[in-house]
Amino acid sequence: MSMNNQGRPTGTGTSGFASTSGSAMLPNEPLLFEIGDNEHSGVDLPEVKISGDRLSGFERKSPLDLAGLTEPEAMRHYVRLSRLNHSIDSGMYPLGSCTMKHNPRLNEKMARLPGFADIHPLQPVSTVQGALELMNQLSHWLMTLTNTAAVALTPKAGAHGELLGMMAIKAAQDAAGQSHRTIVLVPESAHGTNPATAAFLGYSVKPIPARADGTVDVQAVKDALSPDVAAIMLTNPNTCGLFEPQVIEIAEAVHAAGAFFYCDGANFNAIMGVVRPGDLGIDAMHINLHKTFSTPHGGGGPGAGPVVLSAALAPFAPVPFVRRGEHGLELVEHEEGQALGRITAFQGQMGMYVRALTYMLSHGGDGLAQAAQDAVLNANYIKARLAHAFSVPFDDYPTMHEALFDDSFLAGTGVTTLDFAKALIDEGFHPMTMYFPLVVHGAMLIEPTESESKQTLDRFCAVMEELAADAKAGNAERFTSAPMKAPRRRLDETRAARSPILKWEKPEVELKAAE
Amino acid sequence: MRYLPHSDHERAEMLGVIGAADIDALFSAVPKKALKSFDLGLPAHSPEFLVEAHMRALAAKNHAGADGPFFVGAGAYRHHVPATVDHLIQRSEWLTAYTPYQPEISQGTLQMLFEFQTQVAKLTGMDVANASLYDGSTGTAEAVLMARRLTKRSKIVLSGGLHPHYRDVVRAYLKDDADLEILSASPEGQGDILDHIDETTAAIVIQTPDFYGHLRNLKTAADAAHAKGALLIVVITEVVSLGLLEAPGALGADIVVAEGQSIGNALNFGGPYLGLMATRKEFIRQMPGRLCGETVDADGQRGFVLTLSTREQHIRREKATSNICTNSGLCALAFSIHMGLLGEAGFTRLARLNHANACTLADALEGVPGVRVLNKTFFNEMTISTPLPGAALIERLAARGILGGVPVSRLIPDDPAVGNLIILAATELTSAADIAALCTALSEELQ
Numbered sequence: 001m002s003m004n005n006q007g008r009p010t011g012t013g014t015s016g017f018a019s020t021s022g023s024a025m026l027p028n029e030p031l032l033f034e035i036g037d038n039e040h041s042g043v044d045l046p047e048v049k050i051s052g053d054r055l056s057g058f059e060r061k062s063p064l065d066l067a068g069l070t071e072p073e074a075m076r077h078y079v080r081l082s083r084l085n086h087s088i089d090s091g092m093y094p095l096g097s098c099t100m101k102h103n104p105r106l107n108e109k110m111a112r113l114p115g116f117a118d119i120h121p122l123q124p125v126s127t128v129q130g131a132l133e134l135m136n137q138l139s140h141w142l143m144t145l146t147n148t149a150a151v152a153l154t155p156k157a158g159a160h161g162e163l164l165g166m167m168a169i170k171a172a173q174d175a176a177g178q179s180h181r182t183i184v185l186v187p188e189s190a191h192g193t194n195p196a197t198a199a200f201l202g203y204s205v206k207p208i209p210a211r212a213d214g215t216v217d218v219q220a221v222k223d224a225l226s227p228d229v230a231a232i233m234l235t236n237p238n239t240c241g242l243f244e245p246q247v248i249e250i251a252e253a254v255h256a257a258g259a260f261f262y263c264d265g266a267n268f269n270a271i272m273g274v275v276r277p278g279d280l281g282i283d284a285m286h287i288n289l290h291k292t293f294s295t296p297h298g299g300g301g302p303g304a305g306p307v308v309l310s311a312a313l314a315p316f317a318p319v320p321f322v323r324r325g326e327h328g329l330e331l332v333e334h335e336e337g338q339a340l341g342r343i344t345a346f347q348g349q350m351g352m353y354v355r356a357l358t359y360m361l362s363h364g365g366d367g368l369a370q371a372a373q374d375a376v377l378n379a380n381y382i383k384a385r386l387a388h389a390f391s392v393p394f395d396d397y398p399t400m401h402e403a404l405f406d407d408s409f410l411a412g413t414g415v416t417t418l419d420f421a422k423a424l425i426d427e428g429f430h431p432m433t434m435y436f437p438l439v440v441h442g443a444m445l446i447e448p449t450e451s452e453s454k455q456t457l458d459r460f461c462a463v464m465e466e467l468a469a470d471a472k473a474g475n476a477e478r479f480t481s482a483p484m485k486a487p488r489r490r491l492d493e494t495r496a497a498r499s500p501i502l503k504w505e506k507p508e509v510e511l512k513a514a515e
Numbered sequence: 516m517r518y519l520p521h522s523d524h525e526r527a528e529m530l531g532v533i534g535a536a537d538i539d540a541l542f543s544a545v546p547k548k549a550l551k552s553f554d555l556g557l558p559a560h561s562p563e564f565l566v567e568a569h570m571r572a573l574a575a576k577n578h579a580g581a582d583g584p585f586f587v588g589a590g591a592y593r594h595h596v597p598a599t600v601d602h603l604i605q606r607s608e609w610l611t612a613y614t615p616y617q618p619e620i621s622q623g624t625l626q627m628l629f630e631f632q633t634q635v636a637k638l639t640g641m642d643v644a645n646a647s648l649y650d651g652s653t654g655t656a657e658a659v660l661m662a663r664r665l666t667k668r669s670k671i672v673l674s675g676g677l678h679p680h681y682r683d684v685v686r687a688y689l690k691d692d693a694d695l696e697i698l699s700a701s702p703e704g705q706g707d708i709l710d711h712i713d714e715t716t717a718a719i720v721i722q723t724p725d726f727y728g729h730l731r732n733l734k735t736a737a738d739a740a741h742a743k744g745a746l747l748i749v750v751i752t753e754v755v756s757l758g759l760l761e762a763p764g765a766l767g768a769d770i771v772v773a774e775g776q777s778i779g780n781a782l783n784f785g786g787p788y789l790g791l792m793a794t795r796k797e798f799i800r801q802m803p804g805r806l807c808g809e810t811v812d813a814d815g816q817r818g819f820v821l822t823l824s825t826r827e828q829h830i831r832r833e834k835a836t837s838n839i840c841t842n843s844g845l846c847a848l849a850f851s852i853h854m855g856l857l858g859e860a861g862f863t864r865l866a867r868l869n870h871a872n873a874c875t876l877a878d879a880l881e882g883v884p885g886v887r888v889l890n891k892t893f894f895n896e897m898t899i900s901t902p903l904p905g906a907a908l909i910e911r912l913a914a915r916g917i918l919g920g921v922p923v924s925r926l927i928p929d930d931p932a933v934g935n936l937i938i939l940a941a942t943e944l945t946s947a948a949d950i951a952a953l954c955t956a957l958s959e960e961l962q
């Protein structure tokens with residue numbers, strides 16, 4: 001069918017998809033540029049005359065060619081598009097290592113208070129004392145929960161936090177005349193951002209293999225340590241959902257070798273209020289506020305990745321940071337001593353600080369610990385309920401916040417992990433994380449989080465058991481043709497990569513007619 | 516605890532299914548001495564109305580933009596956000612969705628990103644845009660690294676008109692790199708970057724309007740860079756300017772980076788913001804960040820997916836183009852809705868309105884004894900010199916309820932020559948009464 005010539009429809013066709021977001025009739029929504037045009041606008045602004053020559057001949061001569069919508073048209077376009085999305089508010093989202101938990105609306109309400117949303121990062125510090133106090137309180141909570149000496153709030157996402165943490169390690173070692181340390185140890189099960197971050201800073205990456213039980217081999221770490229090793233980047237709880245049982249021994253060995261322990265804190269929600277990473281010997285760890293402290297994922301961002309630092313690394317925290325001075329709180333904006341400069345303009349993700357602190361105060365220290373325990377309880381419940389029908393690669397320890405299965409239970413069925421995930425869509429669930437971690441074959445990583453009720457978990461487990469039974473019974477078609485009930489059937493990703501179409505172009509027919 | 520669904524009875528039942536004696540049994544891998552061996556000393560959970568009161572008290576200690584005349588810019592701008600934008604981005608299906616890794620049930624986010632990429636490409640006059648980065652400053656650092664990969668050269672020249680924070684971020688990303696040449700700032704707007712391009716130069720970085728508000732000649736810069744085989748990276752901190760100024764793509768830019776906060780996004784004390792990046796078609800495989808592409812599904816229906824991910828960290832690990840694994844999705848949505856509402860007609864008008872108010876501001880400031888406007892050219896922001904140190908003057912204005920701009924010394928503390936300079940911005944929200952109040956206050960303070 002023709003896609004690009006739908007004009008300005010006042011209503012769009014419906015193609016009768018069953019929706020994962022609760023609607024039986026979902027539109028095949030045209031693109032903004034197929035509905036709007038250069039004349040319409042949904043914003044009323046006065047026309048003005050410009051006098052004088054302040055633009056000095058730099059005026060725009062090429063047309064913008066931007067489509068505009070009136071307000072009612074825009075409302076429908078974006079409401080219709082929204083209905084093509086699965087979200088945590090519309091159904092369970094058991095993505096492992098992504099932590100899709102409830103996003104309280106109180107957080108949103110507070111972030112929109114003009115005293116937080118309508119303040120400028122460069123207005124006088126005397127006029128933003130409440131904002132600095134908020135940053136100070138958030139810092140106190142983060143340092144208390146981790147038992148660390150300092151925190152750098154500014155990183156804009158977890159990977160940005162990793163970058164900062166490793167920059168701090170590099171700065172500390174350079175300052176100590178240890179610039180010859182050029183190797184970073186990264187377990188094979190690590191997030192891809194870990195090796196990318198180390199390489200970004202010029203380190204060579206040395207992989208550490210996982211043991212048969214899914215944890216890091218302490219002996220392998222000890223064997224890999226040398227005077228040239230700068231740091232280890234370890235995720236704990238790790239990406240197999242396991243708490244590294246010998247993490248203290250690893251930290252001691254790393255420190256004894258003069259190296260630092262960077263901890264990827266992506267999974268901190270499993271232990272917040274229950275285990276303090278500082279007690280384990282970490283030197284730096286980022287905390288994804290969106291995973292752990294309920295700031296919403298927003299369809300892929302923005303995140304926020306504050307980094308806690310040990311006493312050894314604290315002097316290297318970047319600017320800006322908040323400090324108590326003679327006249328109240330002050331914002332240190334320029335390098336002093338060993339601070340390692342600036343990794344983003346301004347103060348970081350203030351909007352996320354408000355949401356995170358709101359969540360912390362709502363939960364309290366007791367609630368955060370209970371939330372971590374419930375997240376672990378839920379994951380172990382799923383593992384226990386599904387162990388008989390699925391295959392569990394690692395079973396020596398209780399799992400933490402996520403349950404990991406491999407694809408050996410699908411052997412001989414003609415159904416892959418991908419097929420299985422897509423079949424779950426037809427049952428109204430977002431698929432689990434697939435093919436990660438890389439250390440097991442056909443991985444399925446399920447993270448229910450603490451916000452799913454027992455009833456939801458039971459329904460999810462029942463669907464999973466039924467799907468596993470159906471796959472084993474030889475009904476491969478149900479899986480290979482899935483999804484049938486989503487807004488789209490399976491999409492051709494190879495085609496998208498081979499000949500990338502990354503923006504809308506006017507259809508040639510229209511262009512010719514216009515000539 | 517209102518966010519936790521389990522009753523104690525359910526917890527006990529679940530532990531029974533697991534076969535664990537108690538919850539501590541599930542933490543058996545944690546070394547004994549580290550498991551809850553501490554008293555957190557944090558407050559206990561709190562009812563919603565008390566949390567709200569706490570946060571409101573903090574917010575009330577800040578002077579919000581709407582509380583009085585407001586002229587603060589220098590990289591973040593106070594614009595009006597239509598109510599429709601903020602309503603739509605709070606819909607659950609946008610707000611609480613994840614990265615669209617399962618495209619069949621993420622078409623809303625994916626189509627929006629495709630529309631966003633199209634808007635950014637059109638605005639900048641470039642072939643392709645990505646699905647956004649953290650912000651303009653980190654985007655600039657990423658562009659610099661991208662230019663090095665593309666040219667396989669190392670020298671980077673930063674124009675003196677580049678926002679000092681952006682300069683610092685590039686410096687942090689390229690720590691101790693001798694091949695980074697940073698030109699000194701010129702409040703008068705002169706640029707001498709053309710003399711610094713040679714055969715080892717990967718890219719020159721030029722901001723327009725620059726930090727002091729001056730418009731820069733991109734065409735001359737592009738020609739000079741290209742003559743030596745170098746790239747031109749254009750940085751824009753006020754994206755509204757593109758409604759009135761020629762697109763960098765039409766003037767020869769190779770990579771355009773912009774801060775998109777001005778459209779659809781509040782000031783938020785510095786974040787979250789929205790990094791825009793656009794480039795030439797032949798460079799896409801070296802562009803960092805997510806990309807959304809058009810394709811078809813098994814039924815032949817048009818659909819959208821994240822694509823070219825072989826450049827990214829989750830595939831390439833230590834060989835990735837960048838360690839970035841996110842974008843500013845919700846901020847991009849706000850931008851795209853606001854831009855969709857404005858359209859060509861509205862966006863152009865918004866830009867004219869900003870410029871017109873700035874012209875009014877400049878004329879009024881020229882009338883204040885002792886004040887001199889340094890700019891011959893500007894879009895919506897300008898630099899003035901005054902007889903008093905800028906920082907002290909801004910404090911005095913703040914005491915009178917006027918946020919009168921940014922003292923240059925706050926961003927460039929080590930240069931006494933800029934001590935008396937202030938940068939002021941006007942937007943569509945700046946009223947004639949605001950300008951009159953500022954000028955009256957300035958006249959009185961400078962008497």
